[in-house]
Amino acid sequence: MWSIWGAGLMTGLALIVAIGAQNAFVLRQGIRREHVGVVVVLCAVSDAVLILGGTAGIGALVSRFPAALDVLRWGGAAYLTWWAVRSFVSASRPSSLAAEAPRSKGSVIVTTLALTYLNPHVYLDTVVLVGSLANQHGPDARWVFAAGAVTGSVVWFSALGYGARALSGVLRSPRTWQTVDVVIGVMMLLLAVNLVRG
Incomplete structure (x- = not known):
């Protein structure tokens, strides 16, 4: 069982570590x-x-309704483009980045959920792909595989979020903020273009 859990862990990490809008x-x-x-917590949950939905068989349902993924694709592309423009505007004013007004918890929650659920690749990776791989292990062991994938997600998001927080003193300079915003803006635009191109 540990080998199946490990396979799930490695699969989850391989899919999630690629830098995307959410990361x-x-x-x-x-x-x-x-x-x-x-x-x-929002990203990991x-x-x-x-992942658990895909393991339970929702991946087959998602595959049967490609129109739903199309709606997510266009909505996600629009949101990512808006986010890219916002990042470029922020990068154009590096002196104000360190003193940028804090965002409300509600705003952060909405953005996190939008970047998660408006990205059709999330459904293809977690629901369809991980769900399909989990179900290759049989009715009981599939949940062990899924648990490994979920563990990978929890480990990654915790390391990324809290690691960045621990290094924030080094990374808070206006130049670093400007670089981060430019990189995020470019990344968001590339993801938006990829979504539009299908």
């Missing part, structure tokens, strides 16, 4: 030392819900 936001909030626990 970039977790990194930014960690550097800002702002609502880090809320962001980490969301992944767990999607």
Whole structure:
């Protein structure tokens, strides 16, 4: 059983470690030392819900309704484009980045959920792919595989969010903020283009 759990862990980490919109936001909030626990918990719980849903068989349902993924694709592309523009505007004023007004917990929660659930790749990776791989292990062992994938998600988001928070003193300079915002903006635009292109 440990080998199945380990396979789930490695699969979860392989899919989640690639820097995307969600990871970039977790990194930014960690550097800002702002609502880090809320962001980490929301990301990890969301992944767990999607992974367990895929393991329970929802992946087959998602595959049968491609129109739902199309709606998410266009909504996600619009949101990512808006976020990219916002990042570029923020990067154009580096002197104000260190003194940027704190965001409310509600705003951070909405952004975290949007970056998670408006990205169709999240469904393809967690619900369809991880769910399919988990179900190859049979009715009982599939949950062990899923538990490994969920563990990978919890470990990654905790390390990213709290690691960035621990290094925030080093990373808080205006130049670093500017670089982070430019990188995030470029990343968001690339993800938006990839979503539009399907």
